[in-house]
Amino acid sequence: MPSSAVTPVLRDTRALLDPLLKRAEHCPALTAGAAGSFLSEGGSHEIVRFRFKGPHAEHDPLRIGLFAALHGDEPAGAEALVKWMTELVDEPWRVTGYDLTVIPICNPTGFEANTRHNHAGLDLNRQFWQRSSQPEITILERELIAGNFDGIITLHSDDTSAGLYGYAHGRLLNEALLKPALRASERVLPRNRAAMIDGFEASEGLIHRCFEGVLSAPPQQRPQPFDLIFETPALAPVELQVDATIVALETLLDEYRVFLAHSINL
Numbered sequence: 001m002p003s004s005a006v007t008p009v010l011r012d013t014r015a016l017l018d019p020l021l022k023r024a025e026h027c028p029a030l031t032a033g034a035a036g037s038f039l040s041e042g043g044s045h046e047i048v049r050f051r052f053k054g055p056h057a058e059h060d061p062l063r064i065g066l067f068a069a070l071h072g073d074e075p076a077g078a079e080a081l082v083k084w085m086t087e088l089v090d091e092p093w094r095v096t097g098y099d100l101t102v103i104p105i106c107n108p109t110g111f112e113a114n115t116r117h118n119h120a121g122l123d124l125n126r127q128f129w130q131r132s133s134q135p136e137i138t139i140l141e142r143e144l145i146a147g148n149f150d151g152i153i154t155l156h157s158d159d160t161s162a163g164l165y166g167y168a169h170g171r172l173l174n175e176a177l178l179k180p181a182l183r184a185s186e187r188v189l190p191r192n193r194a195a196m197i198d199g200f201e202a203s204e205g206l207i208h209r210c211f212e213g214v215l216s217a218p219p220q221q222r223p224q225p226f227d228l229i230f231e232t233p234a235l236a237p238v239e240l241q242v243d244a245t246i247v248a249l250e251t252l253l254d255e256y257r258v259f260l261a262h263s264i265n266l
């Protein structure tokens with residue numbers, strides 16, 4: 001949907017991130033830094049990366065990468081990640097055994113201008129692993145390589161959907177994690193049960209196929225991590241999108257723990 005006729009809502013990345021950056025100064029489990037920075041005509045921009053290390057479990061820490069606001073006009077995911085990490089500072093047991101790398105605002109110029117695309121007018125979520133020259137992609141691909149993640153979760157919101165849904169990319173593990181996450185978050189917002197969502201066949205809010213060039217693990221990474229996209233209905237109240245996302249995230253992590261416990265016992 002073209003949004004050029006709509007008066008732009010200008011947003012401030014610092015207003016969202018600063019309270020959490022302050023918390024990081026006093027919480028050893030939470031660290032923050034620049035994943036990278038770049039220049040546009042509007043000035044200099046930073047992509048901020050947080051890390052949260054949950055209490056130790058008996059296994060090696062499970063590395064999860066969480067990404068939001070690749071589309072700058074979808075702030076709910078960024079707000080959800082910030083709220084969740086703020087809660088984790090006080091209740092770290094909720095992510096026992098996990099090492100989280102969190103980039104709440106992947107597209108800072110789009111976030112500030114409230115546009116889907118970045119400052120160059122490109123949809124960043126079609127640019128991954130295609131030798132893109134966009135600085136955001138260079139920074140994010142570097143994070144995806146360095147993170148060597150066991151799981152990748154990307155958050156979006158969709159103003160054409162009346163309910164929650166997700167992309168599982170046709171992989172069984174992704175589906176096995178996404179199904180209970182949708183079931184749990186459905187207590188907060190309805191699920192989209194349409195037969196077609198976003199131009200793809202869907203069942204019970206699950207889409208198997210996907211667009212080319214979406215944020216994903218490096219193609220050469222072995223084994224490939226679990227890798228899924230969670231979508232909230234953009235026109236629902238933001239607080240509910242945030243709460244539904246946090247419920248979904250914690251369910252995904254709990255289910256992944258259960259999956260690993262079962263596979264170790266096989």
Ligand SMILES: [Zn+2]
Pocket residue numbers: 070071074156157
């Ligand atoms: Zn999106």
